[in-house]
Amino acid sequence: MAEEEAIEVRFRLFDGTDIGPDKYDPSTTVASLKETIIARWPEDKANAPTKVEDLKLINAGRILENKWTLTESRVPVGDLPGSIITMHVVVRPPSSVKRAVSAGKEKENASRQGRCVCTIL
Numbered sequence: 001m002a003e004e005e006a007i008e009v010r011f012r013l014f015d016g017t018d019i020g021p022d023k024y025d026p027s028t029t030v031a032s033l034k035e036t037i038i039a040r041w042p043e044d045k046a047n048a049p050t051k052v053e054d055l056k057l058i059n060a061g062r063i064l065e066n067k068w069t070l071t072e073s074r075v076p077v078g079d080l081p082g083s084i085i086t087m088h089v090v091v092r093p094p095s096s097v098k099r100a101v102s103a104g105k106e107k108e109n110a111s112r113q114g115r116c117v118c119t120i121l
Contacts, residue, residue, distance in 0.1 A: 004035050006031040008084045011037055011057075013045065014091065018053050021084045024070055030057055031066035038090060 006023035011033075021039050024033070034052045040050050049055050057064045057073075064073045064087070065096065074085065 006010040007074070009033070010084050010086050011046065012088050013042075014047075014089070015045070017042065018086075019089075021086070021104050026069065026071040029066065030068050030070075030073060032063045033057065033070075033087075034066070049091050055094050056092075058083065058090065084106050091113075 005026060007026055008021050011019040011023035018037050019037060019042075022036075031052050034049075034055045034057065037055060038049050038052070052066065062073075090104055
């Protein structure tokens with residue numbers, strides 16, 4: 001990997017902390033970047049992802065596909081040579097949390113359905 005070809009990327013987590021910046025080869029895939037994030041996830045952070053599918057990377061408002069390379073993911077407009085690209089990391093909640101939230105909403109909706117919606121004037 002030639003130094004001038006390397007792309008410097010930092011990953012911004014949901015609470016504003018960063019992983020990186022580090023330099024990556026332009027042919028590095030988004031899936032491989034996600035694996036790096038999982039490996040370097042701070043131990044003190046909640047909602048730690050366990051697999052690539054748990055993460056979404058966003059660059060310049062675009063959700064990046066796992067098969068894309070860094071070169072394909074870059075947005076050339078406003079990109080300065082030697083600048084650091086910041087990608088935002090979104091973590092899907094674990095499926096048990098989703099099920100609990102879903103069950104809570106169903107219960108809430110069921111209790112609303114039993115209420116009278118009459119209006120007395």
